[in-house]
Amino acid sequence: MSYPGTRSVPAVDVESAARLVAHGMRPKALPARDPAYADLVRRYREDDVFADTVQRIASGLGLVVLAVGPASGLVLAAVEDSAFEIRMDEYARRTVLANRQADKVMHGLAHLAVAALAFPRADDLADDTYVGRVSVDQVDGAVREACRTLSERVAGTAEADPVSDAPQLEEVWRAWLRRPEATATKDGRAGEATTRGIVGKALRFLADQGFLVPVGPDGVYRTTPRYQVQVRELAAQRTFDELLALGVLPAAGPDSLAGVAGV
């Protein structure tokens, strides 16, 4: 078989391929709701040349095709420094300059925790039919419990309290544990700088991105296939690599699930 890129592609096919990419950019568009989208998805899966064209268009825009399926549609991710990338600075804009670093970490951690609670076991992340459920209560509670376990580990030793003159050397679990979970505000809403506020913001943002769907009145969300693909194919892997580079994880494959607890 000749290399697909050497073939000439009709201009009309390029347009169709670009249309598929455009569908992928709409977070809430689904093939099940749009027959034209579903046709393009089917074509992507059956026609290698078309698939290659779609990938090249995406790549030219600074995007990567993570998955294409009838349930998830076209799942795109931005490459680094692409115009389509969501930046933490824009997401967590309303933070006090003094704890900018800690705040950024907490916002990032909230997203990590949402994924962790949405897919509690490795099997859940791997299983395409799995639908996770998350709520603010559950996410903040689980992170707090994990922090508490870590604090119990150092309790009674000299390390029980952080060094006072180097805030950047404080462990993340201390910062999370210290932050209040909720504050009573004048208008009765949860305070934004609290851990529940931070997790709530993450859940709402992910819902806007079409990754979560609210179910029921109690602030419970369920995951969409797009989210599972996004976490499995990209986010978890990239974070894993970062941690590996930091020497935090043993240099084994991601499938060694022997309860990696920490450093």
Added chain:
Amino acid sequence: MQTGVPRAGDEGLARRLKALACTAPLHDLDARKTRLDWVDAERYQMAEIGLQAIDEVTLAMDFDHGAAQPEVVRRLLPFIGTQAPDAPAGEHERVGRWVIENLINVGSLDRGFAVEYGSLAADGRYVRRRFDFKLLVELAGPDGEVYLRTSDEAINVLVGALDTDVESAQVAAEVQLENLISRGLLGDARLAAEQARYRTVQYAEALRQKLDATRRDVRSVDWLAAVPALLDEALTHIEGRYRAETAILDHIATARDEATEPSRRRQAAELVGVVRDCIQRHTQLQTRLQEAGAVFRAEQDRQQFAGRPRRAAIDVFGQLLRPCLTLHVATAVEPTAAFFRAGTGVRVPSVPSLGGLVETLLAPPSDRDPLGEPVPVPELAPAAPDPFGADRWGRVDAALNTALPAAGRAVRLSALLAEARAADPDLPRLVALRVLHAVGSAVTTARTQGDAELLLAVDDGTVLRDAEYGGADLLVGTAEVL
């Protein structure tokens, strides 16, 4: 051994310093009260109010909730009131709120307190450390409301057992209690009984945390050793307390009945109340302890049921989240940011249309009339005239009145119609309408309006035989409204 030179790992010093630090916010209340411009704060003892507030919050803590802030303030009012009886109630409330907000430390981001202390590292270096603590903590309840709970540090400050083991403090408190009762010092006995109750609250809180964690992930809680140990410990505590308190209750009840001095009698009666409450708390904790095993088994069944792995994937919680929590804040920036960038999808930049922008900028400003939009004149249509007229209404009223002589007697609709037709050919229609309306007479409405009597129409199944109207030949009568 040389004295005066601090030794490495001298934990006693750090422990005492931390205990001391927990009282600082209370002293601070009195130090800062003079700066309040809305109250003559000299007459309030803020530290006392603070301790009282911590008491109230602790006593209101149970398995599910703490106390809502307004409720705590409300319970504090009598206590604050005794310090300045002639001050307005609004001021008492404001003082109560100020104290609670200061114990939460509302102004700070973390809503807590911190104190610095030093310790010697293994190599003899002096290391400054920061001890973070809270006194009152705000938590979100299941209904979304924010509740207050007392932190462990605050319970320790309150109980006064700053650096003691839970179990030994418990034993000491019991011994103290029996002594006090035998010596007749009931006020202190009450304190000791309350201390025992705080221990129960602490066990309950520890158990609640473990059960919550189990519901989220069975594997995160050590059900092999740690939890059974906690359950055993708590059960032993309850067993001991239950026996002790039943005995105390008998004892005090006798003391209460035999006491001749009124104040002693009142103290004894109060103590009976406290001890009863203690017993109730113990029973509550015991119920939860008995259910704990079932919670674990149910969660294990639920969570362990899983299909076979289809492909290798990352365990996000164990392999990513937990390691991230152990990192230093500065180091954690990259991995968490990497997850954020990769896990939030793509953002479609919004591009303003240049044509549209130019047009918007070039558009002349619209003139605004200072008086605003003209008020449209409403088009008034003439109301439909009453087809019957006041005259006919009056005649129907009169006809109904004469035809229905007394309450309790009824007339047939056919009779009324015949009578009306004889007077005026248009009148039967109004009569029929009035009677029809009387079928659904609302007694409640008549009563609220204060009507003395009410027109009632009832269908008894007789068919109306009339040239103009069909249906049931209703029985019409008046009823007195009682």
